[in-house]
Amino acid sequence: MDEIAWPRPLTERQLTQLEQYRQLLLTWNERMNLTSITDETQVYVKHFYDSLAVLSIPLWSTAAKRGGQVIDIGTGAGFPGLPLAIVEQGMNFVLCDSLQKRVTFLEAVVQELGLQNVRCVHARSEDLARDLEYRGQFDVVVSRAVARLNILMELMCPFLRLHGVGFSYKGPGFDDERADGMRAAKKLHAKIQAVDTYTLPLDMGARTIVAFEQMSSLPHTYPRKAGIPQRKPL
Numbered sequence: 001m002d003e004i005a006w007p008r009p010l011t012e013r014q015l016t017q018l019e020q021y022r023q024l025l026l027t028w029n030e031r032m033n034l035t036s037i038t039d040e041t042q043v044y045v046k047h048f049y050d051s052l053a054v055l056s057i058p059l060w061s062t063a064a065k066r067g068g069q070v071i072d073i074g075t076g077a078g079f080p081g082l083p084l085a086i087v088e089q090g091m092n093f094v095l096c097d098s099l100q101k102r103v104t105f106l107e108a109v110v111q112e113l114g115l116q117n118v119r120c121v122h123a124r125s126e127d128l129a130r131d132l133e134y135r136g137q138f139d140v141v142v143s144r145a146v147a148r149l150n151i152l153m154e155l156m157c158p159f160l161r162l163h164g165v166g167f168s169y170k171g172p173g174f175d176d177e178r179a180d181g182m183r184a185a186k187k188l189h190a191k192i193q194a195v196d197t198y199t200l201p202l203d204m205g206a207r208t209i210v211a212f213e214q215m216s217s218l219p220h221t222y223p224r225k226a227g228i229p230q231r232k233p234l
């Protein structure tokens with residue numbers, strides 16, 4: 001994909017791993033529902049470039065310097081966590097999804113690409129956040145296309161260490177989520193630190209990443225039981 005100016009220059013090895021990933025995605029997509037995007041250029045732009053867009057946000061580097069533990073909530077076919085793990089091989093990634101078949105696919109990709117820095121976990125994030133091996137253990141939490149911000153923050157914040165940073169990937173229309181997101185942030189002791197809107201290469205649309213920081217420890221009542229954050233958003 002020569003025509004793409006990546007958020008950071010990629011090595012030949014990273015480009016090869018992305019291409020291997022694309023091919024596995026398309027092959028497995030024939031027998032399970034992983035993505036509706038199958039055109040080569042669109043996979044590169046709407047999945048790979050979009051996943052890596054966070055690398056341009058200064059808070060990513062700050063959080064990465066503090067420590068290298070990252071979790072992706074509702075990763076699906078691996079976005080944004082897996083392209084990030086390919087590029088940030090010095091950081092450790094947990095990819096979490098509640099659907100077993102997607103986790104099986106991710107494990108196959110991780111093995112095929114020989115990635116040493118990725119662990120795949122089959123769980124609902126509300127349950128995983130009660131496990132002390134995961135709760136409050138991450139410098140960075142990422143998530144794309146899982147829920148509205150006020151719901152999502154309740155799923156993401158419990159994984160953050162003090163001053164850890166969450167990055168929520170949104171479509172172009174974030175404005176209607178802003179007020180609800182701010183209200184949820186307050187209850188969760190988090191602060192929205194940056195809202196970064198960017199345009200995908202080749203005019204493939206606008207996207208937004210919302211970055212928030214965990215300012216003090218999260219009340220133990222969060223997250224509420226699985227399903228409640230979605231039914232009764234903060």
Ligand SMILES: C[S@@+](CC[C@H](N)C(=O)[O-])C[C@H]1O[C@@H](n2cnc3c(N)ncnc32)[C@H](O)[C@@H]1O
Binds near residue numbers: 076077078099146
């Ligand atoms: C629309 S897909 C998005 C997948 C991927 N993040 C992307 O951007 O392509 C949402 C994914 O979140 C997962 N999911 C939804 N709620 C979840 C929860 N509470 N815990 C873990 N995974 C969840 C679903 O199984 C699904 O794979």
